[in-house]
Amino acid sequence: MKKYYLSKNYVNLSNAGNKAKTDIEFILLNRGFTNIGLRQTCIKNELSGFILTLMGVLKACISISEGSWLVLQYPLKKYFLFICKFARLRGGKVITIIHDLGSFRKGRLTVSQEIKRLNNANCLIVHNKKMESWLKEHGSTSTISCLEIFDYLSEKSPKKIIDADPSFNIIYAGALSYKKNAFLYKLEEYVRNFKFTLYGSGFDKELLRGNINYNYKGFVPSDELIATADGHFGLVWDGDSISCCSGIFGEYLKYNNPHKTSLYIRCHLPIIIWSEAALADFVKDNNIGICIDSLEQINDILSGLSKEEYDAMRSNVVEISRKLSQGYYVSKALGEVFCKVGEGELIKV
Structure with missing residues (x-):
């Protein structure tokens, strides 16, 4: 029985979504799958990349x-339906690993359109x-298995x-602009008995009132972050509110696995998550880690956390990190x- 995967051109390998995809390609290769397409490339020219992928x-x-x-x-843009239908014509079968659902975030597909596409x-x-x-x-008819975490x-x-x-x-790593994550700026008055370290692009320090517990590190490549991150927790939160994860990105958190969660774990950081x-x-x-309803709870929760409780979480994170590193x-x-x-x-696992 032949097992294949399809590699492609990736415009930007530092992108979190592309990092997840190239990791999966490497894992598949080491589990006996063969790349049925051209070799993996990283060409930034859009036309050249399009031609190579095609x-x-x-x-x-x-x-x-x-x-x-x-x-x-998935998503594989315009090629997904074409490949699925061609594989079926030739008697092959397709397993699709979902990274992102476009009907949730970008709205380029309706829910029914996306389900119909995935059912191929x-x-x-x-x-x-x-x-x-x-x-x-919403009508999925495919056989389904759950990843749990990337x-x-x-x-x-x-x-x-x-x-x-x-x-x-x-620690918080990700998009830091007010437009994407206004909660980062609204949280300032609650950052009292802990330090808050930010990694990423787009942070506007001028919108803060000078809280000395904020520490902006700028963009750091993921490998460097794993080697240098000096913290106790990684925060998984999105949106414009500190009381809940609101808006499109907050709603999406109810269904997706943010890749940054895996990055935090590889940094051996327990998680704070909505x-x-x-x-x-x-x-x-x-x-x-710790599950919270609102970011307003952080000071009280951390104040009541014992060393033994934290050490137990940290130990468990190290074990999960080992699994993530092995696919x-x-x-x-x-x-x-x-x-x-x-x-x-x-x-075999």
Whole structure:
């Protein structure tokens, strides 16, 4: 039985979404899958990248054979339907790993259009149980397996925690502009008995009133962040409110797995996450952090956290980090989906 995946041109490898996709390609390669397209490239010229990806897609369509399995990573723009239909014509089957649902964030597809598109895949690997339920409620007919959390590959090792400073340091990495995450600026009056360190682009210090507990580090590549991050928690939050994750991005948190969560874990940082986020269940079940209803609670929660409680979370994070570094969760999800379709011998975790 032949197992394939399709590589493509990635314009920007520092992008979180592309990092997740290239990690999965590497994991698939090491689990016995073969790249059916052209080799992975990183060409920033849009026309050249388009041509290379198109050539890879055409090569894949010609090469796929009866009884073979092809893993696609979604979204794949205009090529997804074409490849799925061609694979079916040639007797192949498609497993689609979902990274992003366009009907949620960008609105370029309606929900019904996206579900109809995804139903062209035989199997789906989705972020979590809440995304699975949402897809089924809206008409998904594919066999589904859940990822739980994105793996995160890096050869870098985190720093050892230093306990000389009695106050906690919370790290936030991501888009820092007021337009994208206004909560960062509204949180200032509540950052009292902890430090708040920000990594990313677009931060406007002029909008703050000078809280000395804020520390802006600028954009740092993920490998460097893993090696240098000096903190106690990683914050998973989005939107313009500190009382909940509001707006489009807040609603999306109820169903998706933010890649930054995996980055924090690879930094050996326990997680602070909105209690209604889909990943809150994973954080709670594995005791790797704290689930909160509002950011206004942070001071009181941290004040009541014992060293023993924190050390237990940190220890669990280190174990999950080890799994993320080895591609455990992608491998497990693939194994589960193959078992569901009666071909469990095709991959071992």
